[in-house]
Amino acid sequence: MPTRFPPDYYINGILDGDRLRLSRAITLIESRRVDDQELAQNVLEALLPKTGNSIRIGITGVPGVGKSTFIEAFGTYLTTLGNKLAVLTIDPTSQRSGGSLLGDKTRMETLSMNSSAYIRPSPAGDSLGGVAHRTRETMLLCEAAGFDVILVETVGVGQSETVVHGMVDFFLLLMLAGAGDELQGMKRGIMELADALAITKADGENVSAATRARVEYQNALHLFPPTDSGWIPPVLTCSALTNVGIIDVWQTVQTYQQLTTQNGSRVLRRQEQQLTWFRSLLRQGLERQFYEEPNLHQQLLALEAQIRSGTLLPAPAVQKLLRSNLHSR
Amino acid sequence: MPTRFPPDYYINGILDGDRLRLSRAITLIESRRVDDQELAQNVLEALLPKTGNSIRIGITGVPGVGKSTFIEAFGTYLTTLGNKLAVLTIDPTSQRSGGSLLGDKTRMETLSMNSSAYIRPSPAGDSLGGVAHRTRETMLLCEAAGFDVILVETVGVGQSETVVHGMVDFFLLLMLAGAGDELQGMKRGIMELADALAITKADGENVSAATRARVEYQNALHLFPPTDSGWIPPVLTCSALTNVGIIDVWQTVQTYQQLTTQNGSRVLRRQEQQLTWFRSLLRQGLERQFYEEPNLHQQLLALEAQIRSGTLLPAPAVQKLLRSNLHSR
Numbered sequence: 001m002p003t004r005f006p007p008d009y010y011i012n013g014i015l016d017g018d019r020l021r022l023s024r025a026i027t028l029i030e031s032r033r034v035d036d037q038e039l040a041q042n043v044l045e046a047l048l049p050k051t052g053n054s055i056r057i058g059i060t061g062v063p064g065v066g067k068s069t070f071i072e073a074f075g076t077y078l079t080t081l082g083n084k085l086a087v088l089t090i091d092p093t094s095q096r097s098g099g100s101l102l103g104d105k106t107r108m109e110t111l112s113m114n115s116s117a118y119i120r121p122s123p124a125g126d127s128l129g130g131v132a133h134r135t136r137e138t139m140l141l142c143e144a145a146g147f148d149v150i151l152v153e154t155v156g157v158g159q160s161e162t163v164v165h166g167m168v169d170f171f172l173l174l175m176l177a178g179a180g181d182e183l184q185g186m187k188r189g190i191m192e193l194a195d196a197l198a199i200t201k202a203d204g205e206n207v208s209a210a211t212r213a214r215v216e217y218q219n220a221l222h223l224f225p226p227t228d229s230g231w232i233p234p235v236l237t238c239s240a241l242t243n244v245g246i247i248d249v250w251q252t253v254q255t256y257q258q259l260t261t262q263n264g265s266r267v268l269r270r271q272e273q274q275l276t277w278f279r280s281l282l283r284q285g286l287e288r289q290f291y292e293e294p295n296l297h298q299q300l301l302a303l304e305a306q307i308r309s310g311t312l313l314p315a316p317a318v319q320k321l322l323r324s325n326l327h328s329r
Numbered sequence: 330m331p332t333r334f335p336p337d338y339y340i341n342g343i344l345d346g347d348r349l350r351l352s353r354a355i356t357l358i359e360s361r362r363v364d365d366q367e368l369a370q371n372v373l374e375a376l377l378p379k380t381g382n383s384i385r386i387g388i389t390g391v392p393g394v395g396k397s398t399f400i401e402a403f404g405t406y407l408t409t410l411g412n413k414l415a416v417l418t419i420d421p422t423s424q425r426s427g428g429s430l431l432g433d434k435t436r437m438e439t440l441s442m443n444s445s446a447y448i449r450p451s452p453a454g455d456s457l458g459g460v461a462h463r464t465r466e467t468m469l470l471c472e473a474a475g476f477d478v479i480l481v482e483t484v485g486v487g488q489s490e491t492v493v494h495g496m497v498d499f500f501l502l503l504m505l506a507g508a509g510d511e512l513q514g515m516k517r518g519i520m521e522l523a524d525a526l527a528i529t530k531a532d533g534e535n536v537s538a539a540t541r542a543r544v545e546y547q548n549a550l551h552l553f554p555p556t557d558s559g560w561i562p563p564v565l566t567c568s569a570l571t572n573v574g575i576i577d578v579w580q581t582v583q584t585y586q587q588l589t590t591q592n593g594s595r596v597l598r599r600q601e602q603q604l605t606w607f608r609s610l611l612r613q614g615l616e617r618q619f620y621e622e623p624n625l626h627q628q629l630l631a632l633e634a635q636i637r638s639g640t641l642l643p644a645p646a647v648q649k650l651l652r653s654n655l656h657s658r
Contacts, residue, residue, distance in 0.1 A: 041645050048642065137644070186554045189521045220549035225515045271637045278636050278643035285651045286615045307607050308600045313377065314607035315466070316370055322614045 010043045047144035058164040061174030066200045068107040073240035079116035086142040087119045089153040177213035202237035210237040229265035376473035387493040390503030395529045397436040402569035408445035415471040418482040506542035531566035539566045558594035
């Protein structure tokens with residue numbers, strides 16, 4: 001087991017912008033050990049008044065869309081403006097090992113050498129709720145450490161997008177231009193989560209296809225209901241190779257921040273996000289308590305098989321489970 | 330309290346297609362009394378082998394889109410083909426009184442006089458899970474009673490659409506043509522649930538606007554990922570006044586049925602729906618047990634206020650709640 005320090009070690013370190021102590025605190029957050037969790041919550045609680053001041057941006061897109069190169073270009077631009085940037089990546093396929101860290105570092109070579117940027121991959125672990133839990137709290141630690149912009153990257157094919165959408169101010173969907181290929185593997189429903197679409201790789205021979213795609217998606221999105229904040233998601237094109245359009249993405253984020261500051265919808269969105277997170281953690285906690293019951297998992301699998309085959313209805317199955325659980329207490 | 334009968338009264342009545350007994354059984358399903366629920370579950374269990382043979386269609390759209398008149402025209406057409414039709418409507422604003430029944434009956438005058446059609450409004454009660462629960466089981470009773478097509482209508486502005494999408498084979502979204510008006514009050518995300526869109530009121534001076542809207546939405550939907558079954562949702566126009574396009578809606582449903590029968594996706598979708606229903610009931614059951622604890626509600630509200638104001642993090646709040654609940658057992 002790695003060395004643990006008293007809370008102040010992490011708290012003061014983070015407030016001083018000490019990267020090593022920040023990283024160690026994140027490791028605590030990600031730990032499953034009960035004492036680590038307790039320590040991590042103490043650290044978080046002390047830092048809570050220093051959180052909430054960054055712009056939180058979620059970035060997603062299917063594999064191949066160029067998320068890493070986009071983040072390199074976008075992130076580097078943000079640091080040239082004087083911003084301190086944290087990049088949190090969630091990879092559902094990654095293991096809880098140093099390999100993924102290395103992989104991500106390699107993916108963002110320029111940014112990882114940039115002293116104004118901090119890159120931290122989040123191992124997804126075994127539950128999406130867990131992802132949300134750890135990534136949200138990691139985000140708070142980064143805010144307390146003084147980062148101005150936090151990018152949360154997901155792979156865009158699973159359920160993690162909904163989770164990430166539930167923790168950021170602005171959700172950016174990266175897309176490819178090309179005859180239908182841009183939809184390969186994309187999850188249905190994800191487009192209606194986006195606060196903006198950006199067509200990537202808009203360079204060289206691709207420019208005209210990207211521009212065409214931009215117009216098509218822009219027309220399409222106008223046919224969809226606006227977001228709660230009254231914002232109609234724009235569609236942009238950009239190139240991480242030529243840097244064309246990268247500034248526009250940032251300007252879009254800033255326009256959105258202005259709108260949602262003025263109409264108060266960002267504060268509301270964040271409050272709602274906190275409450276939703278709370279309720280989802282509570283539900284998970286209740287389920288965990290429930291499933292601790294021995295034999296319950298077997299019983300559950302047997303009932304699910306009957307339900308799937310159409311020989312048992314959900315309501316009586318639930319009754320059976322809840323009753324046998326109560327009796328065994 | 331109304332009279333209750335032994336299970337066979339309902340079971341045999343429903344299998345004989347007796348409307349009165351079917352209605353009485355649905356009243357049992359909707360009852361909150363424990364003995365009614367037990368009786369209802371016995372009836373359902375006996376009828377289970379006779380269920381699953383109808384085409385289940387969800388219909389939604391914002392108020393003013395013409396859902397009732399569409400269902401009148403569409404339903405009447407279905408009965409002329411020899412189908413027996415059940416229409417279940419969910420109205421979140423309705424009370425558990427006869428008023429809503431009368432209201433719905435009046436709304437669908439022709440269909441309510443049609444001996445091949447059966448109309449049943451579902452009062453929404455106080456929880457959407459409840460809606461799902463009762464409407465799903467009502468649907469099963471109607472299947473056992475021999476109805477070939479079941480239409481489940483929702484108002485298209487709240488969360489009930491997701492719930493209804495989770496219980497039907499085919500989800501139809503009705504829309505108005507008109508400069509942006511068609512999006513008034515529509516819930517974001519609902520379009521990606523639709524298996525087909527139908528632009529209503531495509532008659533008289535409205536025809537060209539409806540046709541234009543059809544083309545626009547068709548182009549837009551092509552830019553979205555296909556559904557799991559590989560189906561690209563088509564966009565239709567129809568008029569309940571002239572009946573033009575009503576046949577096309579039915580042909581679309583049938584084409585979809587063929588596809589999803591052939592590729593097996595309907596069976597999978599139904600199995601998934603059952604399991605999702607089961608898990609959601611189980612979660613509700615666990616939460617109900619939890620919230621039975623006295624003082625818990627007050628405690629919850631206090632914690633939520635702290636979370637909203639940003640002075641408490643969700644994870645420690647959940648720990649407090651779960652611990653105090655365990656201690657009080």
